[in-house]
Amino acid sequence: MSSIESLVKNYALELGFDLAGITSAQEFDRDGAVALERIRDGRMSGLPWYTEARVQRGMRPQELLPGARSIICLGLNYYPPDNLEESPQELTGRVARYARGRDYHALMKRRMRAYVTGLAQRLGMAVAARWYVDDGPMLDRAAAARAGLGWFGKNTNILTSSHGSWVLLGQVVADLELTPDAASRKSCGACTRCIPACPTGAIVAPYVVDNTRCISYLTIESRGPIPRELRPLMQDWVFGCDLCQEVCPVNRKAQPTGEPAFGRKDLALLDLINLLALTEEEFRQRFQGTPIMRAKRVGMQRNACVALGNSRSTDAVPVLSCALDSAEPLVRGHAAWALGRIGGTAAQAALEQALGQEQDAWVLEEIELALEERGTGAKSPQFPIAKGGQEEFLRAATSQVVFHTPGEG
Ligand code: B12
Numbered sequence: 001m002s003s004i005e006s007l008v009k010n011y012a013l014e015l016g017f018d019l020a021g022i023t024s025a026q027e028f029d030r031d032g033a034v035a036l037e038r039i040r041d042g043r044m045s046g047l048p049w050y051t052e053a054r055v056q057r058g059m060r061p062q063e064l065l066p067g068a069r070s071i072i073c074l075g076l077n078y079y080p081p082d083n084l085e086e087s088p089q090e091l092t093g094r095v096a097r098y099a100r101g102r103d104y105h106a107l108m109k110r111r112m113r114a115y116v117t118g119l120a121q122r123l124g125m126a127v128a129a130r131w132y133v134d135d136g137p138m139l140d141r142a143a144a145a146r147a148g149l150g151w152f153g154k155n156t157n158i159l160t161s162s163h164g165s166w167v168l169l170g171q172v173v174a175d176l177e178l179t180p181d182a183a184s185r186k187s188c189g190a191c192t193r194c195i196p197a198c199p200t201g202a203i204v205a206p207y208v209v210d211n212t213r214c215i216s217y218l219t220i221e222s223r224g225p226i227p228r229e230l231r232p233l234m235q236d237w238v239f240g241c242d243l244c245q246e247v248c249p250v251n252r253k254a255q256p257t258g259e260p261a262f263g264r265k266d267l268a269l270l271d272l273i274n275l276l277a278l279t280e281e282e283f284r285q286r287f288q289g290t291p292i293m294r295a296k297r298v299g300m301q302r303n304a305c306v307a308l309g310n311s312r313s314t315d316a317v318p319v320l321s322c323a324l325d326s327a328e329p330l331v332r333g334h335a336a337w338a339l340g341r342i343g344g345t346a347a348q349a350a351l352e353q354a355l356g357q358e359q360d361a362w363v364l365e366e367i368e369l370a371l372e373e374r375g376t377g378a379k380s381p382q383f384p385i386a387k388g389g390q391e392e393f394l395r396a397a398t399s400q401v402v403f404h405t406p407g408e409g
């Protein structure tokens, strides 16, 4: 590695990134074509901002920065030091690990801005650059793979040798002429663990996630009712989902992040009863500056209802009965579903009372279905992977997987 490439990468590590690699600014023809195909196949439905025009732009770095020569791909480890889900508590909802702390978009972009400024100073020349983290048009994972940061897993996440898939990705598109790194030759080999581990069947084939079935989409991005047939499968996830990463043997080597902005213990398991009762002001105070704000209070309360329904605990009946009076039809409808799923005389009485007062057609339908115990998924299996059993599951998974690079058979 010549001194300019090592300077570029070492400086990124100095600023707190955990991984840095370089790729060319050539078009992402193959990855762009796959992304367009996914849109056309309906696999990206429900994300109105994920358009063909966005992909067309993102796959052509020259459109993002005329004169672009290289892409510096960066990774930030977010694996939290405590795995609190190993000591589960009653009536709590799980939050995906990436969201247990400060919003990474602002954090990484600020760091990348400082990186570009500092790089220009160190190189003693002007650097034209644009930087992207998640919400830009770039195909973050395709860039990371081409820069050798890691390789595509069958759950579609980028797996890295050092931090598994617990890394957030960003790119600096720059006019610097740099020697690209080689793409990784590693692969999942024969392993397919993540596919059956997905409780909603969202990994419809290796390397294909159907957004509309993914708990991450359902709990974070979706603004409307969660499809009834998927609710019983969502377990206790209230923001995102990590199941296809938890079972991944590559993640066994993951080391906790040193980033103090991540890994907040109080965001790992949320008290569902408290969440359902939060006012707008309280919600803001609690989650301001975290990724959880994206789901908004109404979305989080909808998710809390689903998780409470899946707990099947009669302790949840009083708060769910109160939620039948919420100003938000979305919350009332999901509270009705949860009461139907829990069942019992108190739940039934609350539903019958609401039936006499409800005006919204969709909520009325939910109440009627709940009273009929139809659409509640009452016969669905309990969580396919028991909470607290993840470690054992992971050990079993790891003992069977063999890694190989393509061509090794
Ligand atoms: C839309 C989106 C989502 C959607 C759709 C997910 C999806 N699979 O596309 C939803 C809301 C469901 C989602 C969920 C999550 N997301 Co998201 N998401 C994005 C976003 C904005 C775009 C992704 C995209 O373009 N998808 C379109 C399809 C076409 O892309 P793809 O599945 O990656 O397709 C590639 C592979 O399948 C591969 N491929 C296809 N066939 C084959 C065959 C072989 C043999 C091989 C090797 C490869 C291969 O090529 C395709 C094109 O590159 C990116 C940020 C960005 N700007 O890129 C973050 C991003 C992918 N998300 C991220 C994260 C952290 C998550 C979650 C883990 C969050 C959580 N815990 O809840 C989950 C993971 C779910 C999962 N299993 O993918 C990180 C991933 C980091 C990493 N290490 O990979 C990203 C990169 C954000 C970031 N900047 O850090 N996400």
Ligand code: SF4
Pocket (backbone or CB within 6 Å): 155, 197, 198, 199, 200, 201, 202, 203, 209, 213, 214, 215, 216, 240, 241, 242, 243, 244, 245
């Ligand atoms: S994040 Fe959860 S729901 Fe989405 S693909 Fe992975 S296991 Fe399935």
Ligand code: SF4
Pocket (backbone or CB within 6 Å): 153, 154, 155, 156, 159, 188, 191, 192, 193, 194, 195, 244, 247, 248, 249, 250
């Ligand atoms: S669980 Fe197995 S198949 Fe899935 S991403 Fe990890 S190594 Fe690949």
